[in-house]
Amino acid sequence: MIDKGKTRQILERLDGAAPSIVIAEELADIAEGTELTELVQYLLEHRFLTADIRSFDNEVTWAKITSRGRDYLTEDGGLTRELGVVTVKLHEDTLRQIFINRVNASDADATVKSKLVDQLKALPAEGLSKLAEKALEEGLRYMPHALQWLQTAQWS
Known part of the structure; x- marks a missing residue:
């Protein structure tokens, strides 16, 4: 089960470091090993971050927040929400x-x-x-x- 509190902490940590990447060791106080990989993979699938997960040991090496991830953290949803609005115009x-x-x-x-x-x-x-x-x-x-x-x- 995904811990939403931890996913938010990860995003906030990445947001604080943006536009730089954050290495896995800088996320160790939030989660490590398999748990960190699962959380990062989940956020990666939702395009809230980009990351490198090594294929040979399934470990996260670094992560970086995306604009979508940053918008998720904002109260108003940022540009992601604005771009998701459907405007219907009838002439x-x-x-x-x-x-x-x-x-x-x-x-x-x-x-x-x-x-x-x-x-x-x-x-x-x-x-x-x-x-x-x-x-x-x-x-x-x-x-x-x-x-x-x-x-x-x-x-x-």
Whole structure:
């Protein structure tokens, strides 16, 4: 079982020495031998550090923290967290077309559909944005149904 306290201590030690490498002897007060190798290997697999582990005796010789490891230590997650954010941008025309398609797919009378489509086409960008917000809020009211759908949806 990986000791998270020790992995954090290792990262903090490496962070304090950055950008230099830290030799295994400088980590001996945290862990030694097989335990140190397991902890370093774990952090290496998560790309929190780079290290040299000798193949003939499986001993760590040195380690160095990576930017990902440094970001892990920061409260805000650093650039790793920022780069992991997904921003969805829908252009005005795309958003407008989504609403128009939804109106056209509805069971409403053709004259009502036509009127709504004309209103959507005339709606300025700010109005379209507010409509999208309201549609999202309304959609989130049905979140339990959405979760059920997500579990059964075919993703291809």
